[in-house]
Amino acid sequence: MSKMNKRKDWWKKSVVYQIYPKSFNDSNGDGIGDIQGIIEKLPYIKKLGVDVIWLNPIYKSPYVDNGYDISDYKMIHEDLGTMRDFEELLSEAHKLGLKIILDLVVNHTSSEHPWFKKSRSSRKDPYHKYYIWKDPVDGHEPNNWGSSFGGSAWEYVEDVGQYYLHLFAKQQPDLNWENPKVREEVYNIMRFWLDKGIDGFRMDVINLISKRPDYPDGPVIQNKEYGSYYAGAANGPRVHEFLQEMNREVLSHYDVMTVGEAPHTSADEAALYTDERRKELDMVFHFDHMHLDYGKYGKFSDRRFKLADLKTVMTRWQKVMEVHHGWNSLYWSNHDQARPVSRFGNDTDYRVQSAKMLGTLLHFMQGTPYIFEGEELGMTNVAFDNIADYNDIETHNIYHEFKTVHHLDEDYIMKTIHLKSRDNARTPMQWSDKENAGFSAGTPWLKVNPNYHEINAASELSDPDSVFYYYQKLIRLRHNYEIVTTGSYQIVDEKNPDIYAYTRSDEKQKLLVVCSFSESPITYKIPESLRVLPRELLLSNDAASETEDSTTLRLAPYGARVYLCKTGA
Ligand code: TEU
Ligand code: CA
Numbered sequence: 001m002s003k004m005n006k007r008k009d010w011w012k013k014s015v016v017y018q019i020y021p022k023s024f025n026d027s028n029g030d031g032i033g034d035i036q037g038i039i040e041k042l043p044y045i046k047k048l049g050v051d052v053i054w055l056n057p058i059y060k061s062p063y064v065d066n067g068y069d070i071s072d073y074k075m076i077h078e079d080l081g082t083m084r085d086f087e088e089l090l091s092e093a094h095k096l097g098l099k100i101i102l103d104l105v106v107n108h109t110s111s112e113h114p115w116f117k118k119s120r121s122s123r124k125d126p127y128h129k130y131y132i133w134k135d136p137v138d139g140h141e142p143n144n145w146g147s148s149f150g151g152s153a154w155e156y157v158e159d160v161g162q163y164y165l166h167l168f169a170k171q172q173p174d175l176n177w178e179n180p181k182v183r184e185e186v187y188n189i190m191r192f193w194l195d196k197g198i199d200g201f202r203m204d205v206i207n208l209i210s211k212r213p214d215y216p217d218g219p220v221i222q223n224k225e226y227g228s229y230y231a232g233a234a235n236g237p238r239v240h241e242f243l244q245e246m247n248r249e250v251l252s253h254y255d256v257m258t259v260g261e262a263p264h265t266s267a268d269e270a271a272l273y274t275d276e277r278r279k280e281l282d283m284v285f286h287f288d289h290m291h292l293d294y295g296k297y298g299k300f301s302d303r304r305f306k307l308a309d310l311k312t313v314m315t316r317w318q319k320v321m322e323v324h325h326g327w328n329s330l331y332w333s334n335h336d337q338a339r340p341v342s343r344f345g346n347d348t349d350y351r352v353q354s355a356k357m358l359g360t361l362l363h364f365m366q367g368t369p370y371i372f373e374g375e376e377l378g379m380t381n382v383a384f385d386n387i388a389d390y391n392d393i394e395t396h397n398i399y400h401e402f403k404t405v406h407h408l409d410e411d412y413i414m415k416t417i418h419l420k421s422r423d424n425a426r427t428p429m430q431w432s433d434k435e436n437a438g439f440s441a442g443t444p445w446l447k448v449n450p451n452y453h454e455i456n457a458a459s460e461l462s463d464p465d466s467v468f469y470y471y472q473k474l475i476r477l478r479h480n481y482e483i484v485t486t487g488s489y490q491i492v493d494e495k496n497p498d499i500y501a502y503t504r505s506d507e508k509q510k511l512l513v514v515c516s517f518s519e520s521p522i523t524y525k526i527p528e529s530l531r532v533l534p535r536e537l538l539l540s541n542d543a544a545s546e547t548e549d550s551t552t553l554r555l556a557p558y559g560a561r562v563y564l565c566k567t568g569a
Pocket of ligand 1: 065068069105148168204205261263299336394422
């Protein structure tokens with residue numbers, strides 16, 4: 001029975017904690033994180049203060065793409081546990097006031113899914129049209145699209161004499177959303193989980209589900225071998241129609257939250273997904289800030305982001321969502337991205353300070369913040385010397401492409417992998433300085449970051465000045481100050497080369513957030529219009545802040561401050 005509650009926007013005041021189950025906590029010593037392991041850590045998650053847990057895929061999968069290749073949407077992957085384990089997790093989480101959202105991966109399935117096995121058997125099979133098949137053009141692939149994981153996005157199958165589309169690995173065939181039977185199957189899967197009482201979905205590359213019917217060639221960018229599929233597959237002609245149908249048929253009947261992953265989507269396009277009047281999704285993950293350090297070959301580069309670009313991108317998203325009744329998702333990292341303190345901060349001399357600064361910068365913006373497991377500890381990137389120590393399909397593909405297509409040298413290739421591999425986020429959670437960082441009594445499926453002796457939950461829980469307790473304060477301030485949810489964003493001193501400052505305003509008060517990206521101490525003059533206001537220090541990541549006068553802040557390297565200024569009666 002679906003919950004016919006009026007949909008509430010509880011997610012606007014929530015903070016989400018993302019768990020990559022394989023890497024979170026191993027309860028049975030097989031080296032793989034599992035659902036019972038998550039249950040063991042619910043008190044830790046509750047102590048942090050978050051409201052929602054997002055689980056990366058937990059379904060049956062051959063793990064070609066670590067669960068983003070699903071072969072049974074209604075079965076729990078045997079490595080993670082059983083359906084009873086999941087139901088126990090959901091029940092225990094709800095008892096603690098924690099909501100759980102699942103990862104909905106319906107742009108594609110695994111090639112091991114029974115639907116695909118039937119689809120590829122014959123053009124006449126009723127399931128054939130569940131996927132996207134095209135006849136060869138002049139004996140070749142139907143167009144020049146490349147897969148996200150290297151090679152062509154088309155795979156030829158002799159039995160049917162056609163190519164099928166896979167925007168990701170060839171073991172991840174794209175579903176044909178033009179087929180109403182496919183859409184009904186997806187809605188059925190969603191109701192299956194929603195009727196168990198889950199609290200929503202993160203929707204994997206949901207903006208790719210509607211492809212342009214002419215499947216046009218794409219431009220060859222980032223020195224790739226094949227054309228980009230973004231123009232032909234991102235934000236396609238029927239995507240909003242499909243999502244409004246999904247909302248009407250399923251989501252509107254439940255009190256749930258949705259966040260759609262939307263690569264290659266501008267703020268203006270994203271507003272069409274998240275404008276609550278359109279009844280599609282509550283928010284989307286964009287990638288504009290994730291692309292600021294892309295280089296000649298795209299993601300795998302040794303370029304560093306520029307603060308000016310970060311200010312431009314974040315400000316654009318804040319203003320567009322505000323104007324269009326939309327809502328932001330706020331994140332620095334996830335299971336696909338490098339660790340924030342390594343990518344945007346300083347993970348050596350100023351690791352703790354810069355981790356706290358990055359948390360401050362993000363958590364006072366408009367939107368729902370997402371904390372990826374270990375971010376609350378200031379966990380860092382890893383640097384495995386040998387490519388064989390990496391697991392991720394994307395990493396292995398780029399290694400091969402850089403070697404065989406671009407003939408780059410091993411040192412440069414490994415440098416870009418150290419900086420950008422998705423395995424940076426997937427090394428086991430660091431619980432203690434015990435063997436395997438307390439993650440497993442067995443051999444972890446992916447090596448633990450050797451810095452777990454210094455960086456781990458146990459040591460941070462016993463240190464009142466740790467990143468963990470700072471994140472706890474960030475979350476508490478969001479819960480306690482309505483202005484963090486509702487205030488209007490305004491960037492301050494935009495041209496400052498070292499400082500990112502902004503305000504959030506309502507009719508009576510302003511939040512002033514000042515964050516330094518400099519590795520040197522900075523004397524910062526508060527802009528005239530703000531320095532005259534009475535203000536209260538809400539949060540700071542260094543003690544010096546206690547002794548400041550009203551006009552000048554002396555910020556330590558990566559210093560951060562949050563003030564509440566009274567403007568009205
Ligand atoms: O990621 C989609 C996506 O855009 C990624 O390919 C991203 O661009 C890339 O990982 C950046 O390096 C989603 C999932 O989050 C990812 O884990 C899956 O591999 C992918 O879809 C296919 O399901
Ligand atoms: Ca296990």
